[in-house]
Amino acid sequence: MGDTRLPPVVLSDTERSTLEDWARRRSTAQGLAQRAQIVLACARGWNNTRVAARLGIERKTAARWRTRFLLDRLDGLADEPRPGVPRTITDAQVEEVVVRTLEEVPAGGTHWSKRELAKVVGISPASVLRIWHAFGLQPWRTETFKISPDPFLIDKIRDVVGLYLAPPANAAVFAVDEKPQIQALERTAPVLPMLPGVPERRSFDYVRHGTVDLFAALNTATGKVITKLSAQHRAVDFRDFLDEIDRQTDPGLAVHVICDNLSAHKAPVVHKWLLAHPRFHLHFTPTYSSWINQVERWFAELERRCLARGVFCSLDDLKAGLESWIKVWNDEARPFKWTKTADQILDRICRYCDRISKPVH
Incomplete structure (x- = not known):
């Protein structure tokens, strides 16, 4: 039963839909979701005591949000401005940071630092950094790109991906593909093993004992690799x-070879x-498009798991290490x-071509 002493809460269809959406979405701020539940309960004709008991809140909390909704409707459920230190950075300064970052560079430099x-x-430099973060600006970063000029780009991509x-x-x-000039590198001092709290350590300089080229053919269906070492x-x-x-x-199979x-x-x-x-049958990747050749992904594994931290005292040692790792991979x-x-x-x-062909700002 409703309390006749309380003003009734009557919702329009739009208000009810909005409140129900806020109450359902836990991604919404927890306070706003709870306030929506309070108003919806009040709209059923419940008094503040019943609303508080059902939602597990204080009676005065239910009364506060009932009153604020009746005064300002949905806007009344938003948080009021909180007291705090007055803002010291103006909108003009924020705009200046963003505009200078995007459109200017410091004298004699290529990009801004937060201190400059x-x-x-x-x-303050900390304020500049906060503004950069807010607008997704990272002037210290740079990336490279290359658009293939191959006139048969579309046909080749469809061919290889097919x-x-x-x-x-x-x-x-x-x-x-080939991985040329693989170096047999020996460190000038013994590698110090990993210890608890201490990573493996190796000397910066090395001695080179020659190079070898590796041909590799990755079977895209099985993942097995056929290889050949060559001078x-x-x-x-x-x-x-x-x-x-x-x-x-x-011998009964046709062979399709994807190469650069x-x-x-x-x-x-x-x-x-x-x-x-x-x-x-040879199929060629587009010019400057080695990313489409799956064997490059295998070369990345070879580099990471065999070569990058390997120590090879001779060319024969390097060849033995390569053959051993390739055997483990194929197994x-x-x-x-x-x-x-x-x-x-x-x-x-x-989409990328469209993006880089237009003015950035």
């Missing part, structure tokens, strides 16, 4: 590596070899999963 900009604007997402029947698809990566070396792929692949635009991949000796092996091989369609990739490229 604070000195010009007349505020091989990943829908490989042909009765065929093996290999992502192929160089000439066209004849690439042809010899194709021979190795031919020997290790079921290195001149060695298009040399006459390779073309002649392809004519003698009609089951092989537990799993394919990399390609998820983006050609249309998604092209749409993103178009």
Whole structure:
């Protein structure tokens, strides 16, 4: 039963919908969600005592928000301004920080530091940093990009991605590339092992014992890798590596090889070899688009898990280390999963080109 001494709370359809939305959404500030529940309970005709008991709050809390809603409706449920230190940074100063960051550079410099900009604007470096954070500005960061100028960009992307997402029947698809000039590096002092609270430590300088080139063909369906170590990566070396792929692949399968635009991949000796092996088909990635070749992802694993922290006292030691890690990989091989369609990739490229072709500010 309602309390006839209390003014009734009558909601419009819009107000009820808004309050119910606030009450449901826990992402909304907890206080606002509770206030919405109080008003909705009052709208059912409940008195303040019943509302307080049902929601587990003080009776005076229910009375306060009933009164504020009746006076100011939905606006009355918002928090009132709280007392605190008066604001010392004006809107003009905030605007000046943002505009200078985006449109100017300091004399003799390439980008602002918080101290340089604070000195010009007349505020503290901490205030400049807070403004940068608020507007998502990071002048200390920079990134690089390269848009492929390949006239057959679209066709090549559709071709390569099609091989990943829908490989042909009765065929093996290999992502192929070379990792040239892998260095056999020996540290000038023994590596100090990791201890509790202390990371592994190694000397800054090293002794180089020569280099070796690695050819790799990643089977995109199984994740297994066919490799060949070579002193160089000439066209004849690439042809010899194709021979190795031919020997290790079921003769009943067609072979699709994804590779980049290195001149060695298009040399006459390779073309002649392809004519003698009609089951092989080469597919070229777009210019400056090594990111689309899955074997590059495998090279990243090789670098991270074998080479970056490896110590090799000779070229033979390096070769043995590479062969050992490759064997472990193949014993537990799993394919990399390609998820983006050609249309998604092209749409993103178009959006990026549109973004960089317009004025930034």
